Amino acid sequence: MVYGVSDERAAELLDAVYSAILTRGAPRIVTDFATAELVKTAANAFLATKISFINAMAEIAEVTGADVTTLADAIGHDARIGRRFLNAGIGFGGGCLPKDIRAFTARAEEIGRAESVAFLRQVDAINLRRRERVVDLALELLGGSVFERRIAVLGLTFKPNSDDVRDSPASMSPSASTGSVQPSSRPTPRASRTRGRGIRSSRMRRMPLTRFAAPNSPSW
Structure with missing residues (x-):
C-alpha cells in the first residue's frame, strides 16, 4: 500500500x-502526493520495459537461431533480474501499461525532462511490433495469403483469468496493423471453456461485430 x-x-x-x-x-x-503518483507510473513503466526487453531479445533470437525461452530462464536466475514477466510473446496490452507509458512520456516532455524517459518510446514501439510479427508469422505459415482461411484466436483478453479486452493484442484487427490481411479472411475469436462467461461481459459488448465460435461448433 x-x-x-x-x-x-x-x-x-x-x-x-x-x-x-x-x-x-x-x-x-x-x-507525499508527488511520490505516490510517480510510484504507480514508474512501476508500470518498469514492467512494460521488462516485457519489451525480452521481446527485443526474441527479435534477435529469431535471426541468430537462439532460444529466447532458454535465454529468459538463464538470466531469470539472476536475482537482480528475476524470471517473472520475462516471457516473450505478443506483447502487453490492457488499460494501464500502454496508456501509462505514453502519458508518462508526454508529461516528462511538459516538465522539460523528455530525455529521461525517451527509452519508453522504444518500449512502446517494440511492443507494437510484436503484434505485427504475429500476423507476419501467420501469413508465412499459410503460404503468404489468408484468403478464405478460417483463423481462430484463442482468447481475446489482454491477460489470463480476466474478461478485460482493453487494448488487447488478441483483439487487434490485423489489417489495421499491417494492411496485409484481406477482408475476406474470417478470424474466429475463441475463449477458453473456463472463461466462457467473461465473453458475455459488458466489455465484450463493445465489440458487437465480432463473431464468436459457439461452444458446440466444429471449431470449438
Whole structure:
C-alpha cells in the first residue's frame, strides 16, 4: 500500500479503510502526493520495459537461431533480474501499461525532462511490433495469403483469468496493423471453456461485430 497524503490524519483514515489488507501483512508506505503518483507510473513503466526487453531479445533470437525461452530462464536466475514477466510473446496490452507509458512520456516532455524517459518510446514501439510479427508469422505459415482461411484466436483478453479486452493484442484487427490481411479472411475469436462467461461481459459488448465460435461448433 502506498499512501500519498499531506498529514497523519489522512494516513490514519486510510489505515482504517484498508485494515483487512494491512492485517494480512501488506507492506505500507506513507509519502507525499508527488511520490505516490510517480510510484504507480514508474512501476508500470518498469514492467512494460521488462516485457519489451525480452521481446527485443526474441527479435534477435529469431535471426541468430537462439532460444529466447532458454535465454529468459538463464538470466531469470539472476536475482537482480528475476524470471517473472520475462516471457516473450505478443506483447502487453490492457488499460494501464500502454496508456501509462505514453502519458508518462508526454508529461516528462511538459516538465522539460523528455530525455529521461525517451527509452519508453522504444518500449512502446517494440511492443507494437510484436503484434505485427504475429500476423507476419501467420501469413508465412499459410503460404503468404489468408484468403478464405478460417483463423481462430484463442482468447481475446489482454491477460489470463480476466474478461478485460482493453487494448488487447488478441483483439487487434490485423489489417489495421499491417494492411496485409484481406477482408475476406474470417478470424474466429475463441475463449477458453473456463472463461466462457467473461465473453458475455459488458466489455465484450463493445465489440458487437465480432463473431464468436459457439461452444458446440466444429471449431470449438
